[in-house]
Amino acid sequence: MSLREALESGRFVVTSEVGPPKGIDVSEMMETAELLRGRVDALNVTDNQAAIMRLCTLAACLHLENAGFDSVLQVTCRDRNRLALQSDLLGAASLGITNVLALTGDHVTLGDHREAKPVFDLESVQLLEVIESLNGGVDAAGKELHGTPDFLAGAVVTPDANPLPPQLAKFAKKVKAGARFFQTQAVYDATSFKRFMEQARQFGVPVMAGVVVLRSAGMAKFMNRNIPGIVVPDAVISELEHSSDAQATGIKIASRFIDEVRDHCDGVHIMAVGAERLVPSILDAAGL
Amino acid sequence: MIVVRQKPIAEICDMIGRHSRVLLVGCNTCAAVSLAGGETEVDTLLQFLKLANKRRATYTEFGPAVLQRQCEPEYIEGLEHEGYDAILSLGCGAGVALLSEMIGKPVYPALDTLFIGAAKGLAHWSAECSACGKCVLGETAGICPVTRCAKGILNGPCGGVSDGTCELGDRPCAWVEIYERLEALGRVEQFKQISSPPDNSTRIICEWDMTKPGDES
Known part of the structure; x- marks a missing residue:
């Protein structure tokens, strides 16, 4: 079942992600994907994640599709103007890749090519509108397309953003602009996530809770300090600190969270960041 | 106003090193308010460059001047630069450009032009436009x-x-x-x-002449 069918069926959806390599050896990326085969509905492929130059997302998606995976093409606005974004999107659709996650993208100064020119000709909301327009057979300049794509456009939201009101207002704009599913930034506090979902529910768009697998208390503290919009509660950190087997505890924390939010959202997006081999155990423990 | 910042002395020395007489030209509008191109800054930079002469064993001579605005021809016309073989401008990029166009001698920038900004405190500006x-x-x-x-x-x-x-x-x-x-x-x-996505075509406007007939939009 494709991601599109899974979302349409209304059942609990599971996605995960892989990162393309820096270089042309995709074997490790494919091995990572194999760890998740049969357990996820689709695999997101990051786009020069954290502004670090890597093999292109479209090529990586094609490798995955050829191996029988449904992929989600992440598209950021950092590196391409509206011409390049649209032509890459059309190229993807011509290859059968139609799941797209529209992102603004991390700033170039955070990555490994800090002197590069940041593009940001469009941003996530406008990119969603452009995708909607392409789906309608017209490009951003109003010119008709020869052969119309049928993208399933998704977007991201940060439920623990501080402050939250402007983030929620932007979430509403993304829905209006054509986002048909959301994958959230990593969330750990089920209570606060459920509060967020009460607000999000009114928009009637599927939301998949973001899960980043914690492997140590140090990792949790690092994320709290360095990753905007991620809040790992003290209780979770303390649980990891007092554990004799941090890995097992990390699996328990993730599966417990999924269990708690399961009836309040439409799926989970698991970002394992190198711990993909743990994902099947998390899904087993969560009964997915 | 246009907010500017002085370049490192070493970079300035590298640019003007091969000239024997250099006229430092301040700009009494934005650059002066930006504390980088007024009379005081011209004098200070001149002293620094003399000191750098000693350290680098170069023999460049310097003279000071300040224009009300380097971005207007009528002020540049009055600049006395005879006997100098190069100009070091303490103005923004527009000043350097117009001086270069009008003087017929090498003109070098002593400043980097940062942004159009507003004052936020003493010697503190923020980009606003x-x-x-x-x-x-x-x-x-x-x-x-x-x-x-x-x-x-x-x-x-x-x-x-x-x-x-x-x-x-x-x-x-x-x-x-x-x-x-x-x-x-x-x-x-x-x-x-x-x-909607921005109309970036306005970013390529490179001239604005009100006396020329344009479109009515």
Whole structure:
């Protein structure tokens, strides 16, 4: 079942992600994907994640599709103007890749090519509108397309953003602009996530809770300090600190969270960041 | 105003090193207010360059001058530069350009031009305008997202905001500020409006001549 069918069926959806390599050896990326085969509905492929130059997302998606995976093409606005974004999107659709996650993208100064020119000709909301327009057979300049794509456009939201009101207002704009599913930034506090979902529910768009697998208390503290919009509660950190087997505890924390939010959202997006081999155990423990 | 910042002395020395007589020309408008191109700064830089002469064993001679504005021909016409074989401009990029066009001698920039900004305190300025040619301040409660948002986003904060701070860590998130100000002004409805992609064609405007007939739009 494709991601599109899974979302349409209304059942609990599971996605995960892989990162393309820096270089042309995709074997490790494919091995990572194999760890998740049969357990996820689709695999997101990051786009020069954290502004670090890597093999292109479209090529990586094609490798995955050829191996029988449904992929989600992440598209950021950092590196391409509206011409390049649209032509890459059309190229993807011509290859059968139609799941797209529209992102603004991390700033170039955070990555490994800090002197590069940041593009940001469009941003996530406008990119969603452009995708909607392409789906309608017209490009951003109003010119008709020869052969119309049928993208399933998704977007991201940060439920623990501080402050939250402007983030929620932007979430509403993304829905209006054509986002048909959301994958959230990593969330750990089920209570606060459920509060967020009460607000999000009114928009009637599927939301998949973001899960980043914690492997140590140090990792949790690092994320709290360095990753905007991620809040790992003290209780979770303390649980990891007092554990004799941090890995097992990390699996328990993730599966417990999924269990708690399961009836309040439409799926989970698991970002394992190198711990993909743990994902099947998390899904087993969560009964997915 | 145009906010400028003096280049490192070593960089200036490398540019002017092969000239024997260099005229330092200040600019008494933006650059002077920016504390980088007024009479005081011309004199200070001149002293530094003399000291650098000794250290580098070069023999360049320097003279001082200050123009009211380097970006207007009538002021440049009055500049006395006889006997000098190069000009070191303490003006913004526009000043360097017009001096170069009119003087017929090598002109070097002593400053880097940073942005169009507003004073925020003593010797402290913030970028407020990018001269994009299509002002959106009416929709954003007077805070420019093209300038103040590192990504120039027109539709609200990205996921990089942390406690109201931009992911670059050097500034408050423009969109959090815009949201809060719209709210304070009772205009938060404005935020719900999706802003279309910017018209970047205004960014390539390179001349504005009011005396030439243009289109009526």
